[in-house]
Amino acid sequence: MRETFEMFGDLGYMLLDAAAGIKPALLSGRGTRQGWHNLWTQMNRIGVESIPIVCLVMSCIGAILALQLGPQFARFGFVPYTADAVALATFREMGPLVAAVVLTGFGGAAIAAEIGTMVVGEEIEAMYALSINPIRFLVTPRILASMIMMVCLTATADIAAVFGGMLVSSLSLHIRTLQYIHHTVSSLSVGDFVSGLIKGAVFGLLIGAIACFLGLRVTGGAEGVGINTSKTVVMTIVALIVVDLLFTTVFFYLGF
Amino acid sequence: MPEPIFQLQQICKQFSGRVIFDHLDLDIFPGETLVVLGPSGTGKSTLLRVLTGYIKPDSGRVLLRGKPMNDFSEHELSAWMLSVGMLFQSGALFNSMTLRENLSLPVRENTDLPEETIEIMAKIYLQLVGLREHIDKLPGQLSGGMKKRGGLARELMMQPRIMFYDEPTAGLDPVSSRQIAQLIMDLNKKLGVTGVVVTHDMQSAFHIADRMVLLHEGKIGAAGAPEDFLTTSDPYVRQFVDGLLTGPMIGQSDLNAYEADILATRIEG
Numbered sequence: 001m002r003e004t005f006e007m008f009g010d011l012g013y014m015l016l017d018a019a020a021g022i023k024p025a026l027l028s029g030r031g032t033r034q035g036w037h038n039l040w041t042q043m044n045r046i047g048v049e050s051i052p053i054v055c056l057v058m059s060c061i062g063a064i065l066a067l068q069l070g071p072q073f074a075r076f077g078f079v080p081y082t083a084d085a086v087a088l089a090t091f092r093e094m095g096p097l098v099a100a101v102v103l104t105g106f107g108g109a110a111i112a113a114e115i116g117t118m119v120v121g122e123e124i125e126a127m128y129a130l131s132i133n134p135i136r137f138l139v140t141p142r143i144l145a146s147m148i149m150m151v152c153l154t155a156t157a158d159i160a161a162v163f164g165g166m167l168v169s170s171l172s173l174h175i176r177t178l179q180y181i182h183h184t185v186s187s188l189s190v191g192d193f194v195s196g197l198i199k200g201a202v203f204g205l206l207i208g209a210i211a212c213f214l215g216l217r218v219t220g221g222a223e224g225v226g227i228n229t230s231k232t233v234v235m236t237i238v239a240l241i242v243v244d245l246l247f248t249t250v251f252f253y254l255g256f
Numbered sequence: 257m258p259e260p261i262f263q264l265q266q267i268c269k270q271f272s273g274r275v276i277f278d279h280l281d282l283d284i285f286p287g288e289t290l291v292v293l294g295p296s297g298t299g300k301s302t303l304l305r306v307l308t309g310y311i312k313p314d315s316g317r318v319l320l321r322g323k324p325m326n327d328f329s330e331h332e333l334s335a336w337m338l339s340v341g342m343l344f345q346s347g348a349l350f351n352s353m354t355l356r357e358n359l360s361l362p363v364r365e366n367t368d369l370p371e372e373t374i375e376i377m378a379k380i381y382l383q384l385v386g387l388r389e390h391i392d393k394l395p396g397q398l399s400g401g402m403k404k405r406g407g408l409a410r411e412l413m414m415q416p417r418i419m420f421y422d423e424p425t426a427g428l429d430p431v432s433s434r435q436i437a438q439l440i441m442d443l444n445k446k447l448g449v450t451g452v453v454v455t456h457d458m459q460s461a462f463h464i465a466d467r468m469v470l471l472h473e474g475k476i477g478a479a480g481a482p483e484d485f486l487t488t489s490d491p492y493v494r495q496f497v498d499g500l501l502t503g504p505m506i507g508q509s510d511l512n513a514y515e516a517d518i519l520a521t522r523i524e525g
Contacts, residue, residue: 126344129342138364
């Protein structure tokens with residue numbers, strides 16, 4: 001129990017250091033020359049390269065939702081409302097959550113492995129010796145990149161799921177494309193879209209923070225890198241589900 | 257005698273119950289090249305990390321120019337570290353960056369020098385260590401010795417006043433070893449750079465040292481000028497310097513424990 005509290009404490013300190021690193025890394029001072037380059041590189045690596053797989057996965061999920069829900073709605077003569085259900089489930093829940101799970105495997109594991117390898121290779125220690133703050137240099141851009149790209153990936157995931165549902169609905173449920181789009185748009189409020197994006201940003205924070213934290217705590221060589229990379233994926237997914245539950249509960253009681 | 261730059265006072269450190277330092281005292285004076293000797297596992301590399309502040313001792317004090325390291329703010333310590341360089345055993349180059357980027361990074365992060373100046377400096381220091389034609393290679397494309405020289409060039413970019421060298425000649429061919437040893441001497445004699453060198457290379461050690469210390473059982477077991485180490489009759493120093501197979505370094509208690517361990521092994525059947 002004590003170790004768990006210490007771990008959360010250390011994670012909190014790392015996040016505070018990372019937040020303090022935003023200004024020198026991006027806004028003012030010498031670090032900005034490299035800081036924006038680091039952020040841009042991480043956004044490409046973490047986010048841009050995840051787009052195809054997020055689109056594929058979410059298209060399939062949209063299609064699965066449509067195929068599962070369509071027949072149920074058909075029993076009551078409300079087949080077109082399949083679009084509403086797919087949209088609400090995706091924009092509020094499945095979009096940010098599935099995009100986050102994909103990013104955890106694609107980006108989170110890579111971050112933990114990369115930083116863990118740097119620890120093993122004395123590169124982190126070399127940064128300290130060169131008066132380069134490793135938290136500002138490594139952690140801050142990765143967490144920011146995760147948060148920014150998760151918002152973008154959430155929006156991408158939402159569109160991909162709508163597309164997947166629309167394709168299947170027109171082929172199998174005989175819902176016209178324009179009708180599907182009309183139901184999708186009319187079922188969604190700005191709040192549905194924004195709540196999904198907020199979740200996406202928070203999930204991005206979790207992914208970047210846990211991956212960087214466990215990467216920096218690697219010990220024991222290559223085996224340690226493997227262990228902490230696996231831990232990153234597991235702990236992040238658990239954290240995502242728990243935080244998603246908290247969000248959903250709060251939104252429920254707020255009537256959001 | 258000038259005031260010491262670094263003072264280690266009653267330093268104690270353990271890792272998983274194993275005592276590394278047991279009330280160790282050591283002063284490092286400006287302008288000297290101090291060579292730290294000792295058998296493997298006696299804490300030589302750990303000593304360097306205590307001096308850089310990367311590892312905190314369990315007890316004792318580390319003083320920088322008379323001020324405890326714990327009293328430095330993060331900003332002050334970071335400013336102090338700009339004058340300190342460390343050459344790691346593996347070179348510790350950043351594997352995702354070319355040599356050019358490795359050398360440019362610390363200067364870009366810590367100074368306002370324009371990119372053109374940084375580029376020229378990188379070429380100068382790579383030429384100094386014989387790697388200028390490899391400037392755009394990644395560390396994965398370099399040999400172990402080249403990585404070490406690249407690491408040294410990176411440290412020199414910040415023009416440190418104090419350099420810590422962790423096995424600077426390990427893994428190098430004799431010519432490269434001599435080149436590194438000569439560089440260390442030149443930095444000291446021509447630029448007044450204080451050096452602390454951890455090494456097993458006795459030939460280089462005697463060549464570059466102004467003063468030597470030998471770690472023994474968590475303390476400084478012997479200290480003096482290189483001539484003292486060559487002529488002493490201390491059996492522990494003699495065994496290490498001369499590379500003798502038998503002596504107090506492999507103690508009788510170790511042999512007794514070895515014998516007991518072998519005899520205690522059960523043979524099945």
